[in-house]
Amino acid sequence: MAEVVTRTIRLITQQNVLDDTPPIQEGYPMREWSIKVVMLNDKKEEVPANILDKVTYTLHPTFSQPIRHLKKPPFLLTERGWGEFDMEITFNFIDKAGSQTIRHDLHFQENRYENDHKIKVPVNGPKMAKALAASGNVPAGAEATDDANGTGRARDKRKAETDNKVKKRSKLLETDTPDLEKMADLMQKLNEDDLLHIVQMVHDMKSPDTYYKNDVEQGEFHVDLYTLPDDLAKKMWTYVISKVSE
Numbered sequence: 001m002a003e004v005v006t007r008t009i010r011l012i013t014q015q016n017v018l019d020d021t022p023p024i025q026e027g028y029p030m031r032e033w034s035i036k037v038v039m040l041n042d043k044k045e046e047v048p049a050n051i052l053d054k055v056t057y058t059l060h061p062t063f064s065q066p067i068r069h070l071k072k073p074p075f076l077l078t079e080r081g082w083g084e085f086d087m088e089i090t091f092n093f094i095d096k097a098g099s100q101t102i103r104h105d106l107h108f109q110e111n112r113y114e115n116d117h118k119i120k121v122p123v124n125g126p127k128m129a130k131a132l133a134a135s136g137n138v139p140a141g142a143e144a145t146d147d148a149n150g151t152g153r154a155r156d157k158r159k160a161e162t163d164n165k166v167k168k169r170s171k172l173l174e175t176d177t178p179d180l181e182k183m184a185d186l187m188q189k190l191n192e193d194d195l196l197h198i199v200q201m202v203h204d205m206k207s208p209d210t211y212y213k214n215d216v217e218q219g220e221f222h223v224d225l226y227t228l229p230d231d232l233a234k235k236m237w238t239y240v241i242s243k244v245s246e
Contacts, residue, residue, distance in 0.1 A: 003123040003139040005132060008040040009049060009091065011115045015108055018080070028082040031108060036074040037091075040116070042136035048073040050131045051121055054092040060085040084108055093121065095128040178237030180225045186244045194243045195221075198236060205232040 015033035023029045035057070039049040055075035059066040060083070068077055090101040102117050123129050123138060132138050187198065199221050202212055210232075212223040225233065 004120050005123060005136075005138065006118055007051065007121050007132070007135060009102075009117045009119055010038050010040055010046065011089070011104055011117070012036050012038065012112070013104075013106065013115070014112045016111060021080075024082050030080060030082050032078065032080050033106065033108075034076060034078040035089075035104070035106075036076040037089075038074055039135055041134070047135055049075065049091075050134060051093055051128065052091050053094045056090040056092070058088040058090070060087070091119065093128065094131060095125040097122045097124045097128055178233045180233070183237055183240050184225060186240050189244050190240065194239075197239070201232065201236060201239070202228075205229065205235070207232075 013033065013035050015031050018030045018032055021030040037049050037052065037055055038046045039051065041047045050073065052073070052075065054069055054071045057068045057070070057077050059068065059079070062083075063079070063081075070077060084105075084107045087104050087106060088101055089104050090099050092099045100119050102119075104115065121128070121132065123132060129138050187195070190198070199214070202210070202223055206212065207227075207229040209227050210223070210229065211227045212221070214221050228236070
């Protein structure tokens with residue numbers, strides 16, 4: 001699996017009232033607002049978010065084009081409006097290293113404010129390793145080389161790791177009976193998207209005897225694995241093994 005490092009993404013929001021534009025309704029003046037994306041280095045200094053390939057803003061559905069894709073730092077979005085709202089912002093990493101989505105509260109209590117978000121960044125290739133090195137430390141061995149020998153060694157290492165994962169997965173799936181205790185342990189290694197998929201599987205395939213609790217306010221989901229129907233338990237077991245072994 002790729003090494004993972006933590007970086008801080010900073011969102012800088014600015015807004016001001018447009019005095020020359022009449023308000024849409026009384027008490028709600030028109031404003032111009034903007035959001036840009038930067039990153040903090042190991043000295044807490046703002047630097048370009050060069051680990052990002054694209055930033056997607058999902059605005060309130062009342063906007064004529066609520067989904068905006070920006071592909072160049074600082075991924076500056078500028079708009080006009082009168083209302084505050086929560087939006088989703090998706091960070092797409094370079095080197096095809098996946099994406100992460102956060103929520104951002106657009107409000108007008110301050111003319112300028114900053115929101116910092118710590119994100120996990122997979123170091124899955126030389127391009128990403130080089131970009132991360134500009135903002136802080138990169139794990140030893142994560143900087144894959146481009147020379148022929150280095151590329152060959154990296155390829156051989158990946159092949160060996162893949163073979164080991166396949167053997168491990170095959171061994172775990174030798175029996176049709178899921179190991180529920182093992183599955184509970186392995187589920188702790190899943191990422192948020194994989195866990196959401198598990199939650200959806202429970203919702204779709206649960207039986208009347210299945211005990212589960214979905215605490216939306218606390219963001220928690222509990223399920224008693226021993227109350228799952230056999231087909232759901234087998235499907236979850238296969239899915240968890242496949243994800244942990246990736």
